[in-house]
Amino acid sequence: MRHIISILMENESGALARVANLFTARGYNIESLTVAPTEDLSLSRMTLVTSGSDEIIEQITKQLNKLVDVVKLVDLTEGGHLEREMMMIKLRAERTQREEIKRLVDIFRGKIIDVTDTSYTVELTGAASKLNAFIEAVNEELIIEVVRTGPSGIGRGPKGLSL
Amino acid sequence: MELSGGEIIVQCLKDEGVEHVFGYPGGAVLHIYDAFFKQKELKHILVRHEQAAGHAADGYARATGKPGVVLVTSGPGATNVVTGVATAFMDSIPMVVLTGQVPTPVIGSDAFQEVDTVGITRPCVKHNFLVKRLEDLADTIKKAFYIATTGRPGPVVIDIPKDITDPGIKIPYHYPNKVKMRSYNPVVKGHLGQIKKAVKILMEAERPVFYTGGGVVLDDAAKPLTDLVDTLGFPITQTLMGLGAYPGSGKNFLGMLGMHGTYEANMAMHETDVLIAVGARFDDRVTGHVKQFCPDATIIHVDIDPSSISKNVRVDVPIVGPVKQVLKDMLKVVNEGDKKPKQQALKKWWKQIDKWRAMDCMKYDKKSELIKPQQAVEMLHKVTKGDAYVTSDVGQHQMFAAQFYRFDKPRRWINSGGLGTMGFGLPAAIGVQMAHPKAEVAVVTGESSIQMCIQELATCLQYDLPIKIILLNNGYMGMVRQWQEFFYDSRYSQSGMSVTPDFVKLTESYGHIGMRVEKSEDLEGAMKEAFSHKDRLVFLDVVVDPSENVYPMIAAGKGHHEMYLSPGSELV
Ligand SMILES: Cc1ncc(C[n+]2csc(CCOP(=O)(O)OP(=O)(O)O)c2C)c(N)n1
Ligand SMILES: [Mg+2]
Numbered sequence: 001m002r003h004i005i006s007i008l009m010e011n012e013s014g015a016l017a018r019v020a021n022l023f024t025a026r027g028y029n030i031e032s033l034t035v036a037p038t039e040d041l042s043l044s045r046m047t048l049v050t051s052g053s054d055e056i057i058e059q060i061t062k063q064l065n066k067l068v069d070v071v072k073l074v075d076l077t078e079g080g081h082l083e084r085e086m087m088m089i090k091l092r093a094e095r096t097q098r099e100e101i102k103r104l105v106d107i108f109r110g111k112i113i114d115v116t117d118t119s120y121t122v123e124l125t126g127a128a129s130k131l132n133a134f135i136e137a138v139n140e141e142l143i144i145e146v147v148r149t150g151p152s153g154i155g156r157g158p159k160g161l162s163l
Numbered sequence: 164m165e166l167s168g169g170e171i172i173v174q175c176l177k178d179e180g181v182e183h184v185f186g187y188p189g190g191a192v193l194h195i196y197d198a199f200f201k202q203k204e205l206k207h208i209l210v211r212h213e214q215a216a217g218h219a220a221d222g223y224a225r226a227t228g229k230p231g232v233v234l235v236t237s238g239p240g241a242t243n244v245v246t247g248v249a250t251a252f253m254d255s256i257p258m259v260v261l262t263g264q265v266p267t268p269v270i271g272s273d274a275f276q277e278v279d280t281v282g283i284t285r286p287c288v289k290h291n292f293l294v295k296r297l298e299d300l301a302d303t304i305k306k307a308f309y310i311a312t313t314g315r316p317g318p319v320v321i322d323i324p325k326d327i328t329d330p331g332i333k334i335p336y337h338y339p340n341k342v343k344m345r346s347y348n349p350v351v352k353g354h355l356g357q358i359k360k361a362v363k364i365l366m367e368a369e370r371p372v373f374y375t376g377g378g379v380v381l382d383d384a385a386k387p388l389t390d391l392v393d394t395l396g397f398p399i400t401q402t403l404m405g406l407g408a409y410p411g412s413g414k415n416f417l418g419m420l421g422m423h424g425t426y427e428a429n430m431a432m433h434e435t436d437v438l439i440a441v442g443a444r445f446d447d448r449v450t451g452h453v454k455q456f457c458p459d460a461t462i463i464h465v466d467i468d469p470s471s472i473s474k475n476v477r478v479d480v481p482i483v484g485p486v487k488q489v490l491k492d493m494l495k496v497v498n499e500g501d502k503k504p505k506q507q508a509l510k511k512w513w514k515q516i517d518k519w520r521a522m523d524c525m526k527y528d529k530k531s532e533l534i535k536p537q538q539a540v541e542m543l544h545k546v547t548k549g550d551a552y553v554t555s556d557v558g559q560h561q562m563f564a565a566q567f568y569r570f571d572k573p574r575r576w577i578n579s580g581g582l583g584t585m586g587f588g589l590p591a592a593i594g595v596q597m598a599h600p601k602a603e604v605a606v607v608t609g610e611s612s613i614q615m616c617i618q619e620l621a622t623c624l625q626y627d628l629p630i631k632i633i634l635l636n637n638g639y640m641g642m643v644r645q646w647q648e649f650f651y652d653s654r655y656s657q658s659g660m661s662v663t664p665d666f667v668k669l670t671e672s673y674g675h676i677g678m679r680v681e682k683s684e685d686l687e688g689a690m691k692e693a694f695s696h697k698d699r700l701v702f703l704d705v706v707v708d709p710s711e712n713v714y715p716m717i718a719a720g721k722g723h724h725e726m727y728l729s730p731g732s733e734l735v
Contacts, residue, residue, distance in 0.1 A: 010346055014281060014291070025286050055473070062470035068290040068310060071346040163345060 002031070003057050004083060004153045006161060007046040007064060008072040011037060015069040019046065022067065028052065028060050032150030043071065047152040049128075072161060080156035083127045088113070090145040091138060093120040101138070108134050119144060127151070166336040168297050168328035169198035172261065175304040176205055178338040181232050183208060183223060183597050185216040189236025190276060191263025194328035208597060208626060211618040213240050215590035217247010218616070221256050222591030225577045226552060227598045228383060230257040230311050237263040238276030241322075242283065246584060248318045249287040253581025254404060255381060257316035259307045260284075266326040267295060280322045289317030297327050301338050309342045314349025315468040316381060350467060353484025355492065361439070361463045361480050362496045368437035369508035370515075371397045374420065374449075377404030377580065378442015378466060384408070384487035385573040388441065391494045395504050398516055400428035402443050403565055404580040411569030412549075417516065418525075421449040422717050423562045426524035427516055429715070429723040432457055434515070439463040442486040445475040446581070447719075455722030465489045524715050524728055525566060533708040534683050536560060536635045539690075540567035543605060543633055546690045551603040551631075552577060552595045556588040556612030559641035562713045564607040586615030589632065593619060596628040603631070603694065610636045611660045620673035623700050631693055632702040634666060637709040645712045649727075670702035679704040 009015045016035055023030045031049040038045045050060060057075065064070055076083075093101050098120070105112060105122050108130065114121035124134055128151050135146065155161065166174060172195050176184065185208045188196045199207055210216045213235045220231025231251075235244050241262040251258045265274040281293050290310050292303050300323070307319040365371060379388050385408040392399045392415055399409050400420040409416055418425030420432055432438070438460040443449070450456045456476055464471075464478040465486055472481045482489055527537045540563050543551070553568055554577040555561040561578055570576045577595060579587040588606040596604045606613075613634055623630055643658040667677030676699050680689035686705070693701040715726040 014285070014293070017282070018285060021285055055477075059470065059474060066468070066470050068344070068347045 002051045004076040005048045006074050006076050006153055007070055008043050010069040011042050011044045012069055018067050018069055022063055034150040034152050049151055074161055076153045076155060081153050083151050083153045084125055085128050085131055085149055085151040086125045087131045087148045088121060088123055090119055090121045092142045092144055094118055104137055164336045165333040167330045167333050168300055169194040171300050171336055173198045173202055174336060175301050175338055179308050184232045184234050185210055185219040186234035187213050187216055189240050191237035191325045194330055210622050213243035214246045215616050215619045217244045218587050218590035219594035220258050221251045222577055222594030223598045224256050224258055226574050226595040230259055233260040235262055237265055238278045241278055241280040248284055250579050250582045250584045251318040252287045255316050257311040258318035259311050260318055260320045262322050264322045264324040267324045284320045288320050291320040293322045294327050297334055305339045305342050350483050353482045353489035357482045358492050359496055362493055364437055364461055366502040366504055369505055370435050370512045371437040372431045372435040373397055373399035373439050374443055375405045375441040376402040376443025378486050379405055379408040380573045382486040384490050387487060387490035387494055391490055394497060396509060398431055402449055406576045407570035407573045410571040412571055419565055423713050426522050426715055427519035430519045431516060433723040435460045437461050441465045444471045451717045452720050452722050532683055534686055534705055536563045536707045536711055537567050539635055539705050540564050542686050542690045544568050546694050547603050551605045553605050553607055554588045554591040556608045557583045557585045558609045558612060559713050560607050560609045560635040585612040589616050589619045592630045593622055593628060596630055605631045605633055607633050610634060610663050611640045624674045629698050630700050634704045635707050636704050637707050639709055666702055666704040675700040677702045681706040
């Protein structure tokens, strides 16, 4: 099953490498990984998407917790949570296709953020599954480039992941 | 007090209570070595290869429980020490390793003797640091010792760029006496509810077994373990890393378990209904095929490291906490409770175990003219009255030492169990002998392993270390040869080791005493003579039967109940 693991970790230079290393060293699957600073400059927040059996996910969270730079960790998929990912997708948009693409972008509540005579660049935000659906919906031959941030997530409700 | 970086390092080590540092100098650590030169309290042991510095510090730590400390230079100094670090990591040995690094302004420029030490060591340390500011140095050293020695212990590397130790730059010195890290909080107490639950299960057990490992030794929990086992009257088996915690001559001891464990220990594991694992990690050499591991057992697992629990084998009652405290609490719950172990069932269980014991699975030919390696280890036990510190290398000799020395005390058996590092024995013995100058320290080794760190004979001379090296010389990488005999139709590909130096002459050229013994009947005299040289290193080359194999043996991937017991035997 797919899991979204959210991690608060020390904003140290080696921290990201430690997490990445752990996944390669132990052969865990890693779908995506995003990391950025938080309001507290000494902490970074990492969102990691992985998949595996319950046993493997248990090992992954235990091993992550064991890393000295990891301050706190939560498997968001264990409770209600929100997931968002941003994608910029560049599409071939010649005269005949332009209307069709625009319609599709509207349906997905995306934005066209760059336009040339022959192309559109579309910005789209949502759960990873929604971005996948958009990619499926456009004609494959029109896709010039896809750039995705990888999902980040947050728990539902008033409580936050903090120290 | 204003100190330079080099002086801060020396002062921190003193304030931390360090007495010995194992190391080797080089460009990036010259400032530190200069600070060493100007003081007397901290003793520096100059090894002949940085790998040995790692193993020596490791041996020191295993024998004392105190962290071992290493100091090496950047680049090749750091890469040479990696084997030592990885060895300590696999066996959870507390160590602090200081490596020099090129000056901060040139890091990343492929400077002379630059290597990404933090990157290279990351997968085999508990944690590592690169010190980027002089102001962080003392704090970092404090954290390193704290991390290395608490929770599940392990090696910590501190990479120190040369400019940080510049003698021209001094700052006020203050060694923090406490550390708090929000991201590192090892568990300090096992959950009482879980402990009670475990005890309840133990009292219901009909065929219980204790399976204990290196964690018991690391946490100095031999006493509560022995008390608990004896109070309950349960059988106990120990891993290669756990030997000596419960006395090897104790009546409840079934011997070691696993690949070269005893018949009775492995059969008991296979038939048990309640397994209590303490400070052990269900390593593949212990479990054999995990699908067939303890098929009928409810499993209780006590360990300081939550990630060890249910990693390889699903556990029913996990107890995360320091082994010593948990065992003490268990004993208390047992003593204060009104329930007693099931005596009738236990009696039956012991009867079964005695039947297995009667197979005498470790028998060997005692009348052989050729010296049998088992016999050599038993002789070592006899001559040292079972009270020596025994280090070993890796191979058949290691297994024979583990099986036949019957360690009665913890921290006496010092070997590389997890990484299986040939070359460990002699340097580890240096660390042990530094820590216990008066104790008898023996290295049980093979002619192949000993050659991997033989240069340390010079270190032993320099520091007058009266180590006794017992070489079980079978002219082969015996363990490799054994596998080739069993699984490759005796095609002995590259496992012959008949070309060796004359070890007697070699030892003499290093300034020690060399001896060689070839016949069974001369063994006792030779061993006694070797140990009669109280203040000299003696290298005893024992020529043993080259065809001897280690039994019992569970082939890799087999279950505990499938063992080879003797030459030519079928699986039982
Ligand atoms: C550094 C290293 N290289 C290779 C091995 C693989 N290996 C395990 S046992 C062994 C043979 C050891 O031979 P020896 O030291 O003579 O001991 P014996 O088995 O003959 O007692 C080898 C090569 C190892 N464990 N460590
Ligand atoms: Mg050999």
